[in-house]
Amino acid sequence: MEGKRSSSERSVLLRKIREFTRTIVEDLSNGRSPIVLIDRFRNYCTNPNAICYCSTDLLNGKETLTLRRESHVHRLDVLLRVLLIVQKLLQENRHGSKRDIYYMHPSVFSEQSVVDRAINDICILMQCSRHNLNVVSVGKGLVMGWIRFLENRRKFDCINRPNMAHPIPVHVEEVKDIVSVARYILVVEKESVFERLANDQFCNANRCIVITGRGYPDIPTRRFLRLLIDKLCLPTYCLVDCDPYGFDILTTYRFGSMQMAYDAKYLRCPEVCWLGAFPSDSEKYCLPQQCLLPLTAQDRKKIEAMLNRCYLQREVPKWRLELELMLQRGVKFEIEALSVHSLSFLSKEYIPSKIQELCSESEFTV
Amino acid sequence: MEFASVHAICLHFISSAIQRCRLSRELCRLSVILKCSPPSDHLVLRISISDTGVGSCLEEFRDLKFSREGIGAEKWDGVLSVRTTSICDNEVYHYQLNLKESASARRLTRLPSNPKNGVKFSGTEVFFSIFESVEVLLPEINAFFQKMLVLRIPNVAYEVVVEHEDASGSRCENLFLANEPYPPPFSASNLERLKSGLEDYVLKHGNNSNKKCGSCFPSLECVKAGSGIACCTEDHRNAGRMMEAIIVISEISETTSCCFRTCGAKSEVFYFKDFSPSAISPSSMKALTSIDWRSYGLTLASIVNQGGHALLEWEGLPPYAHIDIVLHCYHEHKVMIPSVGQKTQLDRNLIKRAVKLAFDDLKEKHAGVLLSAHALKICSYAPDLAKTMAGLILSSDDSGFQEECFSLFGLQFQGVGGEIVEDCIKEKIISIIEMNDRKSHQRSEEVAPFLFRDDCLQELELQEEEYEEGEDASSPLDI
Structure with a gap:
């Protein structure tokens, strides 16, 4: 689905949109009830013991939207409205954010997730990625370290000041001329940890690239990370909180999200290794009891659901063991808790020692 | 007796x-x-x-x-x-x-x-x-x-x-x-006569007037009738027993409400047995109660037996609309001597079938009438859907595509405004929703296909989907 942005690509998409519209017009004019079939994709199932095809990116059935059910008609209404906006964006070769689209009919869309779903539906129908629709997100990710690249004609010279944060470019497909002398890529879950590392001049001491998606990573962050891994072939480590959300964010980088399962093969980064924090780190690094928070009922529910994801058992059984351990211990902690001994503990000791460990026990991550 | x-x-x-x-x-x-x-x-x-x-x-x-x-x-x-x-x-x-x-x-x-x-x-x-x-x-x-x-x-x-x-x-x-002023031909069936008779009854304000009330019913469009006939075929003893149902929906012109009938929004169900007016039986009352009125967009507020006559009271019926219902039970081949003997279960089933067929007939003949509450909700989306569809066509920069869509809708490409395209699409969407509504009534009668109705499958899909969304609900990805 990924492809170069070009006018011919836009015209292909516009043709697909017209074909879709024409099919509905034909149905209506013949007095037939229009049927919109949307392929369904999933990047995991919830039966870890099943022999499944989740890793193959094959479609998993179809959804049928008709005029018979109110929920379907509402979804069609939203889908067509978003499609009309996309058609205009493509015809005028302009870009719009998902938020822009939401604010065009806020009372009909009611919430952002409704627009997101429609955009995903359109991507599946048109067999393209979101950026092909000229729909972009407001960039959220940050990058620093030993890297330099161009986005369109804009130069991102991080090497010049390796500890300064730069926004991850929104139009990742425009990124080119990547130059790097880094030895690895470090992905951190949170902006606070990213800032801690910047303050500690982490990139001066370690030749690396540090990226954060500031929580759940957006598409540009994941596509940018994927681009760097593809172009630079560097080992990639991911540092997340030791809680179910941290783990979920880790799996989003590595396996992709369920919502974007149709595009997972362009978004996931199977090379990502889990650097920490592990449930066992609380003992290993002697975290005081007050730094450990009990898991809430919602945390437990989320962990139990995640344990059933088929890819954990199949591809990273050790991750799954750690997740089970988290549930058994019944506690969680944030990465910042590691700073209880000293502010620079994370950058001076924890991360270098973890990377060292991974290098010597590389099989752990697989 | x-x-x-x-x-x-x-x-x-x-x-x-x-x-x-x-x-x-x-x-x-x-x-x-x-x-x-x-x-x-x-x-x-x-x-x-x-x-x-x-x-x-x-x-x-x-x-x-x-x-x-x-x-x-x-x-x-x-x-x-x-x-x-x-x-x-x-x-x-x-x-x-x-x-x-x-x-x-x-x-x-x-x-x-x-x-x-x-x-x-x-x-x-x-x-x-x-x-x-x-x-x-x-x-x-x-x-x-x-x-x-x-x-x-x-x-x-x-x-x-x-x-x-x-x-x-x-x-x-x-x-x-019975035969003035425009009698049905002698060859007309009992059902046709009953239908024309009820229409006349309504137009003459309950046959209280000798002629049709032109001020209340300025056009024939004001009165919409549907007929249904259910016949007992399986049971040999009762083979040939018929139940005819006629339903007339009338809308009185709002300006002349002076001769509006006394029963107001209530509907009296006329019950004829063997070609004579008869008191309605308790089992027929039960049959009327058990009819799925909602699937025809009607809400039954109450049903009372007033001196042998069933009175149906509606909720939310437009103020000038009125519904008249006639049921006629008789034997196709025999002329019966009036009796009070009732075949309750049989009559109940026949009434339900005949009324349903009459409703379906009415819907078939008169677009937009008696849409189910569900279909009405779906219809409320039609203007928006039509507007967006028209937008997709009219805002396209491909005039060939536009021309093709216009011709599919049977519209002239030149000189037709956006509103006409929108109206045309809206009409087509509504007629499809009506068709789906009729089909869903017909389908609800068939028991076996119900097992494999796509709705059931979609329900399962929906549950699965909700589970997935629920699990990822706290992950506002891709913002």
């Missing part, structure tokens, strides 16, 4: 007369003559019910019982005089029946016959006297015939005559002719 009142027995004799007229297949006349005695004579009312139908074989009088509790000796002595002759008889037979007697030998007395002197005719007269005021009986008889007109039996004319035997000797007549 016992009767609760003299009115009931009087209407029973009229019903029997109607059956004899139907059997004759000739043009017949049914006369009810009420002779009022002078006030000095203790309000004796002499009632003569005569018809020119086939003669009576007295069978219909055999099971009649005089009930002291029901009628009371002070109203009627239980004595009937019956004169009858068949076309092939040479004389007019004359009998006296005393219904108070239970022994058949004493019950029937044969009186001297009258010779016909070679004249060919047939007919029957039932004569009896009661102590009752004509003002009490007459409205019931008139209402009976007003309802009879709904059946539009083509070969019978009814007249009700009231004669006062006082000094004035006044006489008033009321004629009920």
